Amino acid sequence: MKFCSACGASVSLQVPAGDSLPRHVCVDCGEIHYLNPKMVVGAIPVWEEKILLCRRAIEPRLGKWTLPAGFMENRETTAEAAARETLEEACARITVGPLFALVNIPEISQVHLFYRAQMLDLEFAAGIESLEVALFAESDIPWDTLAFRSVRFALERFFEDRRNGQYGTHAQDLSLLHSHTKEGT
Amino acid sequence: MKFCSACGASVSLQVPAGDSLPRHVCVDCGEIHYLNPKMVVGAIPVWEEKILLCRRAIEPRLGKWTLPAGFMENRETTAEAAARETLEEACARITVGPLFALVNIPEISQVHLFYRAQMLDLEFAAGIESLEVALFAESDIPWDTLAFRSVRFALERFFEDRRNGQYGTHAQDLSLLHSHTKEGT
Ligand SMILES: [Zn+2]
Ligand SMILES: [Zn+2]
Missing domain, CATH: 2.20.70.10 (Ubiquitin Ligase Nedd4; Chain: W;)
Structure with missing residues (x-):
């Protein structure tokens, strides 16, 4: 400025x-x-046992896979942001559930939120910021070509909680130097 | 702009x-x-059975009681923001625990976060933005002179969870017209 x-x-x-x-x-x-820090809000869209991921058509991390997420806009709620980003990037309609993950990235002054979400139907397609959109079973998640560490954190915790039969709210502080995970109750 | x-x-x-x-x-x-929306981050500082509240020395809501909270700064984490605001407004040192409440106020493009927190000692005092700071038992909370509805929401859920012996993460969307509470798992 x-x-x-x-x-x-x-x-x-x-x-x-x-x-x-x-x-x-x-x-x-x-x-x-x-x-002030900016909020990036996304969803973990679920259809039966699978998760919807988007392959990025834009920088940063062009060509890598991500959960639908983006900068929160003025005059919307966090849940509305998660639903809007999912519609824009994956052309998919969801019901937004509870907050699942909060990731701080202080070095770039961002806070990432991910919400659990239920897909309403099997209609999805690549939005303008995506190269392709696809449903992945846990065993098929492209772990080596994920776009962001916050997405990796949300997915890892999600599958862990699903195996344990109980979903929590998870927090992590990410740094270029180290990462620190803080678990909620 | x-x-x-x-x-x-x-x-x-x-x-x-x-x-x-x-x-x-x-x-x-x-x-x-x-x-983009701004984040307001605060703490629910606990000492034994009591909660630390601050009476505001500044507008808006001058003279009303609030939890220590304020705008998150660039290059800090949400937990660091909660600890910093508690130090600035109440001169109190805390250990920040899990996220307890997330309140959306889309009409003013704000997201409020409140963290559970443990006071490290009984040293506290009015910071420059506070008229006075005091510990309150649940029965003494000044419900009629609270500064913000997000603070009321966090306190109500806190005492409810404490009675139930289990703390969750709670969400609310506030509007000038209505309020909608969404509970986490
Ligand atoms: Zn210019
Ligand atoms: Zn000027």
Whole structure:
């Protein structure tokens, strides 16, 4: 950020009164511009024993497999975001269930949420951001060509919980250096 | 948003190619500026049978009671945000436990998260954004002067789960018109 989005003047990095971190402050109108983490919300769409995955048609990780997920929009709920992304990327309609995984990636200021979801029918197809979309049994998941570590975490925990017959809510902090898993109750 | 934060030129609302929603697009450099929901992260700090609440010294809801919570910063995790806000607003140190509540407020594009937390000691005091900070037993919670409905939801579910001897992860969508509670497993 170099310019004030409110008035177009320059911004400078300053610690505002009563604050503890440097912020982009407008040198003209004084507006303080805060930068906040972004939420990426996705679904784990289930049909019988299988999971719906999308192969990415866009960077990053073009050609790799992912759960349908994307940046949450203003004025929607997390569940609405999960359903919208599934419709956009996989042309599939789902009923969104409970929150299943929350993954922090602080180095890029992102929080990823994945919801359990039930597919309403067998209609699905590659959306504009997908090369192909397919249902995978656990034994066929393309573990070596998954796009994101948060997707791997959600899938691993999902199959583990399914084997145990009880689904929880799982959390993980991802870093380029290490990863730390924190389990919920 | 009226001006491009990258180059200072004007922005106009347009639907970019391949997109479905109008975005603020720079008329000069072409940068697309996305607006995304903000996360508010807080804690439910517990000491024995009591919960730590803060009385707000700032608007909105000046003078009302709240759980320590605030906007998540870039480059921190959700648990770090909960601990930081508790330190800033209540001068209290906590161990952050599992995620307890997720509240969507789509009309203001916010997602509130509350974590269960254990106070490390009995040292606490009003931070700069608090008028006072105090421990409350369930029977003493100031239900009529709580600052936010998401705080009420988190506290109600917390005491309910404590009575039942098992804590879950709870979700709610709040609206000015109605509220809808979705329970996790
Ligand atoms: Zn300005
Ligand atoms: Zn520009």
